[in-house]
Amino acid sequence: MNNETTVQNSTPYHIHISSKHKWFDLKLKEVFRYRDLIWLFTKRSFVVRYKQTILGPAWLFLNPFITSIIYTIVFGKVAGIGTEGVPKILFYMCSNAIWVYFSTCVTQNATTFTANANVFGKVYFPRLTTPISNVLSAIIQFGVQMSLILAFLCFYLIKGEVHPNWWACLLMPIVLIHLGLLGLGVGIIVSSMTTKYRDLSILVGFGVQLWMYATPIVYPLSQLKEGPFRHLMLINPVTAPVEIFRYALLGQGTIDVPFTIVSWMITLLVTLFGIVIFNKVERTFMDTV
């Protein structure tokens, strides 16, 4: 090779891949560059789900509505759990909507690696886009359900049976972000741990169900007497946002500031830990999945 000099390329797109992993490089900048992809994934999850169905998006209303009716019958009528004067159907619709939002975030993300192994194994893009888009589509689904809830809410408002705390409704986006982050964190931790041993993924559906009963979803928190169980429930990071949600919309429940702060701290820790372990696993999971 004559007269030939080699120069380093000065491209802005330099990528360095090393066998050593940087633990605290969260790669969030890269995720932001792929924001269009997040949005497309979100859109796809809706488009694909309701193609070739007769009722189409109507399923978005039907599912939670029927669940709420069953909760009303089973917990409200049969078990006779009180809802502090809030119309039962409205109480269960709200509870169900917020829980379904959270549990969707968890269960959808818990299979991030296994469900997308096919695409992940062929092409690189920031893997975190998938769980984020899962959360976004859960938010949209929640929003659609809210429209039905609002209709019921108006009906009961006119009847004067429910008294929302309007100012607290401003906290709604924060509640959604809170639960979304927590669901994302828990979900990606599970998915990171299941690339090698699948045991956890079997546990997840069951675990989420148990978690629901450990959260004031099918009963108001006020039904619990003071005691260790009530404290345990307050430490459960889902309790605080659920309570804020119902406090705002139904005027039932309390905003407990210390426990909300604890809940946020747990959430942030779980999310951070989730992203770190997710980024670590993402590098080589294709070899073990």
Next chain:
Amino acid sequence: MENVSENKEVMIQLSGAKKKYRLGQIGGETLQADLQSWWARIHGKEDPNSKIGADQRSNGETFMALNGIDLTIYKGEAVGIIGSNGAGKSTLLKLLSRVTAPTEGEIDIYGRIASMLEVGTGFSPEMTGRENVYMNGTILGMTKAEIDAKMEDIIEFSEVREFIDTPVKRYSSGMYVKLAFSVAAHLDSEIMIMDEVLAVGDMAFQKKCLDKMRDAAKKEGRTVLYVSHNMNTIRQLCDRCIVLDRGRVVFDGEVEKGILQYLGGDNELLPRYYDLQTIVRPSTQHGKRIRLLSFEFINKETAIFDSNEEMKFMMKFKANESIEDVKAFFVINNSNGQIVGMTQTKEPIVSTCNGKEYCYEGTFNISNLAKGRYFFEIDIFSDDGEGRHWSYDHPRKNIVFEILEDEQKGLIWQNKYFGSVRLNEVRKVDVKELP
């Protein structure tokens, strides 16, 4: 390599890249082993699960798919990567396209990569072609605005305009490939990685793709990495060739030399003798009941023949079982790796006795083969006369020979246009002058 006086920009640099895979089942049973290893590690003891002789490529439980790759690829190069199955080609591309991370070593990539390890990755069958273009484009790293700007070109190139708003599950596989390739080809990436994606799709489209990739390298200064088993496409597209063998780079340089190296092993010598005892077999069953020991061309010092010569050879094999009417067949490939034809022993070689060694001498008429290099593998088999056959041994070794140009047969043979086989000549029955 050519002498260039301008600066060459490094696009990809690998130093000491290794990739280790674990063999066998992963999961369940190994959790215990994992915990043991972890426990030993935090207590500073020796890992009870580590194997002795970890330097070997395969040590029972792990396998080095890439065993120390050092490579520098420059801007505007079209690099072909060849090697037999399991040589590490796909693993290399996986590392470069960041699907998985290296076990050891460093990789620097100076540019965006469009990788197509498989056609239509991320295509959702329920979504229309247009929606999938957006999907695929963003997965490969484009923004929506960039795709909008390129949409017309993509549709034009893909030749599926009429169906662009139809769900892709109704597409034929050819249309699928065309659309997917078209998206990848129109990316604003500095590096394109292609893994035999052209295998599908009709000839015309294959050519179009190759032209597009060549333009990408030559005119737009993009860097193309292309893996294929089709030597013709490598010849057409690439100006540099890398041969991988068992996880290492064994050749890096001119395309023709690389192809020869890959197809013929040693490209200078055409040996007359092959020891086949320790050569890899396609399965553990092969080579058990009958094992080929050696193959030898007996009328030549090197395996170079005139086409009017007879090829004489000798095979030695050992029988570990008594088998009736053992035969052999040879599938002959040309230097492009294309199958030219098959020949088999006319009469059974022998009915074997357990424990005996045999030496078989045969001749093969090569007058139909045009000039060029050919290679074949040997398969020892027997059949039941009703179409069923059992293969006993098949050493995975290409036996190479060359046929020299023979000018006595009329038109000068051009393999590119005429192929590798001289069919029988047309005979004159009669010729008359018309009134």
